[in-house]
Amino acid sequence: xxxxxxxxxxxxxxxxxxxxxxxxxxxxxxxxxxxxxxxxxxxxxxxxxxxxxxxxxxxxxxxxxxxxxxxxxxxxxxxxxxxxxxxxxxxxxxxxxxxxxxxxxxxxxxxxxxxxxxxxxxxxxxxxxxxxxxxxxxxxxxxxx
Amino acid sequence: xxxxxxxxxxxxxxxxxxxxxxxxxxxxxxxxxxxxxxxxxxxxxxxxxxxxxxxxxxxxxxxxxxxxxxxxxxxxxxxxxxxxxxxxxxxxxxxxxxxxxxxxxxxxxxxxxxxxxxxxxxxxxxxxxxxxxxxxxxxxxxxxxxxxxxxxxxxxxxxxxxxxxxxxxxxxxxxxxxxxxxxxxxxxxxxxxxxxxxxxxxxxxxxxxxxxxxxxxxxxxxxxxxxxxxxxxxxxxxxxxxxxxxxxxxxxxxxxxxxxxxxxxxxxxxxxxxxxxxxxxxxxxxxxxxxxxxxxxxxxxxxxxxxxxxxxxxxxxxxxxxxxxxxxxxxxxxxxxxxxxxxxxxxxxxxxxxxxxxxxxxxxxxxxxxxxxxxxxxxxxxxxxxxxxxxxxxxxxxxxxxxxxxxxxxxxxxxxx
Ligand SMILES: Cc1ncc(COP(=O)(O)O)c(C=O)c1O
Numbered sequence: 001x002x003x004x005x006x007x008x009x010x011x012x013x014x015x016x017x018x019x020x021x022x023x024x025x026x027x028x029x030x031x032x033x034x035x036x037x038x039x040x041x042x043x044x045x046x047x048x049x050x051x052x053x054x055x056x057x058x059x060x061x062x063x064x065x066x067x068x069x070x071x072x073x074x075x076x077x078x079x080x081x082x083x084x085x086x087x088x089x090x091x092x093x094x095x096x097x098x099x100x101x102x103x104x105x106x107x108x109x110x111x112x113x114x115x116x117x118x119x120x121x122x123x124x125x126x127x128x129x130x131x132x133x134x135x136x137x138x139x140x141x142x143x144x145x
Numbered sequence: 146x147x148x149x150x151x152x153x154x155x156x157x158x159x160x161x162x163x164x165x166x167x168x169x170x171x172x173x174x175x176x177x178x179x180x181x182x183x184x185x186x187x188x189x190x191x192x193x194x195x196x197x198x199x200x201x202x203x204x205x206x207x208x209x210x211x212x213x214x215x216x217x218x219x220x221x222x223x224x225x226x227x228x229x230x231x232x233x234x235x236x237x238x239x240x241x242x243x244x245x246x247x248x249x250x251x252x253x254x255x256x257x258x259x260x261x262x263x264x265x266x267x268x269x270x271x272x273x274x275x276x277x278x279x280x281x282x283x284x285x286x287x288x289x290x291x292x293x294x295x296x297x298x299x300x301x302x303x304x305x306x307x308x309x310x311x312x313x314x315x316x317x318x319x320x321x322x323x324x325x326x327x328x329x330x331x332x333x334x335x336x337x338x339x340x341x342x343x344x345x346x347x348x349x350x351x352x353x354x355x356x357x358x359x360x361x362x363x364x365x366x367x368x369x370x371x372x373x374x375x376x377x378x379x380x381x382x383x384x385x386x387x388x389x390x391x392x393x394x395x396x397x398x399x400x401x402x403x404x405x406x407x408x409x410x411x412x413x414x415x416x417x418x419x420x421x422x423x424x425x426x427x428x429x430x431x432x433x434x435x436x437x438x439x440x441x442x443x444x445x446x447x448x449x450x451x452x453x454x455x456x457x458x459x460x461x462x463x464x465x466x467x468x469x470x471x472x473x474x475x476x477x478x479x480x481x482x483x484x485x486x487x488x489x490x491x492x493x494x495x496x497x498x499x500x501x502x503x504x505x506x507x508x509x510x511x512x513x514x515x516x517x518x519x520x521x522x523x524x525x526x527x528x529x530x531x532x533x534x535x536x537x538x539x540x541x542x543x544x545x546x547x548x549x550x551x552x553x554x555x556x557x558x559x560x561x562x
Contacts, residue, residue: 002167003508003559007501012560038500039517039524039531061530063500064560127500 005117006124007064014068014111019075024057029142033134035126040066044074044134048142053077053085056135065115065124070131072111077135082143088112089136096125150449150457152542158184158445159540170510173545178328178356178489178536179514180378183442187382190441194434201430203407217433220440221423227443228373228390229364236389236396236426237436241355242278244374244389245322247402247426248351249282252320253289254400260347261319261399265291268318270348272297272305272334273526274327277519279353279374283322292319299526303330303479310342318348325357329518329534330479331462331489333357340369349395355379359446359538360487361455365390377435381539382442386435389426396422403428446539454539458488461537465490465546475553478532491518491532494553497560499531505556506533511549 027045034041042060046053056074060067073092077085092112095104100120104113118128156162159182166172174182194216200209202217225232238244255261263269269283269292287294295313297305314321321343326333336352343350349371354363358373359380365373372395376387391399401408401419405428410418419425446454463483469475474495480486494502503515516531517524524531535549 003505006504007559037516039521040500041530061498063498065500067498121504124500124504 006121008114008117010111010114011064011068014071015064018067018071020055020057020078021059021071022057023059024055027057028145029138031134031138031141033130033137035062035066035130037126038063040127040130042066042070042130042134044070044131044138046077046135046138046142048082048139051082053080053082053139056138058131058134062130063124063127065118066127066130069112069115069118069128070134072115073131073135076110076112077139082139085139086136089132092132093129095119096128150453152457152540155184155449156540158186160185160188162540166507166510166512168508168510170508173509173511173541173548175535175537175541175545175549176512176514177359177379177538177541178518178534180384181359181381181538182540183383183438184381184445186445187438187441191383191434191438194437199434202433203424204430213433216437217431220436223440223443224388227363227447228358228388229366230390231393233422234390234393234396236391236423237431238374238387238389238426239385239432240378240387241353241374241376242387244387245279245351245353246282248372248374248389248391249286250402251399251426253286254402256400259398261349261395263287263290263292263319266317267292268315268320269294270296270314270318270321270323270343272323273299274303274305274330274332274334274520274523275322275324276328276353276355277521278355279322279324279351280522283320293317297323299330299332299523302481303327303332305332305334307335307338310338314339314342314346314348316346318343318346320351321348322351322353324353324355325363326360326487326489327479327520327523328356328489329491329520329523329532331487331491332480333485333487335485336368336370344369356487356489360458362451371395377439377442380439380442381445383435383438385432386439391422393422396425399425401425401428405429407431449539457539458537459483461541461543461546462486462488462490464543465535465537465549468546468550472550472553474557478527478529488537489534490536491534493529493532494557497556499533501560502533502553502556505559506549506552509548509552509555511552513549 040062044058047055104116198212200213202214252261351372354375358375373390378384408428478491499515514534
């Protein structure tokens with residue numbers, strides 16, 4: 001079924017058991033992002049020290065795609081250096097705008113490739129990007145602070 | 146007259162129902178609350194205008210200009226009859242959104258001394274169930290003028306709490322802007338007490354009829370309201386056309402919002418005088434083919450009979466509500482009894498986000514709306530991120546409801562597994 005290309009097992013797992021979904025008490029930057037078309041909201045904290053992302057934690061409400069995607073992003077970014085992390089975000093954005101023509105590089109995106117199918121459903125791309133854009137925003141703010 | 150109300154017959158007039166949807170399914174269109182589908186009669190009317198009569202209305206001495214003007218003014222007459230209004234009270238706009246914004250600006254542009262001139266201390270009353278289109282223009286008008294914005298609250302069953310009507314609509318109140326039927330909950334707002342209280346304190350009543358005028362008969366005289374807005378596209382008509390209706394004496398004493406061609410009586414290099422309504426509010430070459438299509442849609446509805454339309458939707462809603470209330474882990478958001486209630490059913494499913502519900506339903510050819518439905522304050526009040534909304538119209542039947550219910554069960558299976 002077409003739906004299965006959207007809702008991969010990995011996505012449903014992350015949705016039911018999201019990673020890092022508990023805001024850290026301290027942070028080097030905190031952002032709040034909203035998807036105005038559906039009302040989904042997340043708050044995301046990052047801790048970046050010496051150019052290394054030491055933690056990404058979040059809280060929020062949203063659909064399975066946005067929740068799973070944020071879970072995947074938070075896990076993937078933790079431990080990366082900032083430049084590397086931002087490159088990964090770039091690579092994920094490219095995948096999302098690929099209209100189903102890219103599979104995604106598993107070496108870079110890890111579980112993130114499970115979201116490749118989302119690029120065929122234009123209405124869901126924003127859901128998938130919510131956490132990644134929040135991370136990017138927070139990372140940039142943190143490096144300015 | 147069609148002999149019996151038959152959605153299956155009606156669907157034959159709508160080319161879109163021959164479309165094959167995801168998964169090879171037929172289209173089960175349950176999103177008429179967002180926009181309705183269009184019958185061939187409407188598409189033909191627009192095409193015929195372009196093919197036979199296209200010219201700028203009210204300008205030029207040629208045959209086409211004459212025919213175009215007759216068609217356009219004929220459309221106004223159709224809308225006038227539909228609302229039991231007067232013909233110079235019916236203003237064509239781009240949409241209900243434009244109607245309400247134009248009205249709010251016109252009111253805001255009133256000169257001191259006009260009954261519409263707002264100042265600090267004056268009051269605008271809205272409700273918690275408003276669509277953003279009937280909220281934000283009033284928020285901004287309040288900000289521009291220093292008036293205070295207050296609102297009726299919604300109770301847990303999705304009805305407006307009118308117990309503080311007298312307090313809320315007080316002597317300082319100038320405008321009461323309210324929806325006739327909630328696009329989220331289906332609640333039909335009881336207008337009688339609101340209108341008489343508003344008039345008792347000298348306020349005007351602005352009715353957002355987007356979700357009512359397409360679904361049941363409206364009589365602006367009987368309702369005794371002062372202004373009304375709705376869009377053609379939710380009433381089988383084209384996009385790009387809507388109505389602002391207002392009492393003649395009010396329209397003719399108000400400042401226009403858009404200015405330019407057609408809306409003047411005379412112009413010099415430094416000044417202009419406004420034409421009377423409706424021209425006063427129709428600057429520029431209007432959406433003529435769309436107005437003609439709008440009238441064709443209203444004629445189509447008239448042929449079905451608005452009371453038959455209302456009864457059909459009421460019966461279908463009863464059928465659907467009964468099925469919904471039997472579902473496990475599904476909650477209807479809004480009135481659960483079918484009294485003063487339109488054919489909109491919002492619901493939530495435990496553990497499944499509306500966006501995901503909509504996605505699974507789409508797989509079965511079921512088109513619903515998901516999210517906050519442009520009523521974000523209402524969602525916040527109800528403590529929800531959003532709902533899934535099914536809305537019915539003339540072409541829907543019990544079989545559509547059955548597919549909807551089956552698809553909801555499939556969604557529950559899908560997300561449990
Ligand atoms: C209750 C209500 N008011 C206003 C509007 C705005 O209508 P339009 O977008 O056609 O201007 C809508 C449409 O969604 C509505 O449902």
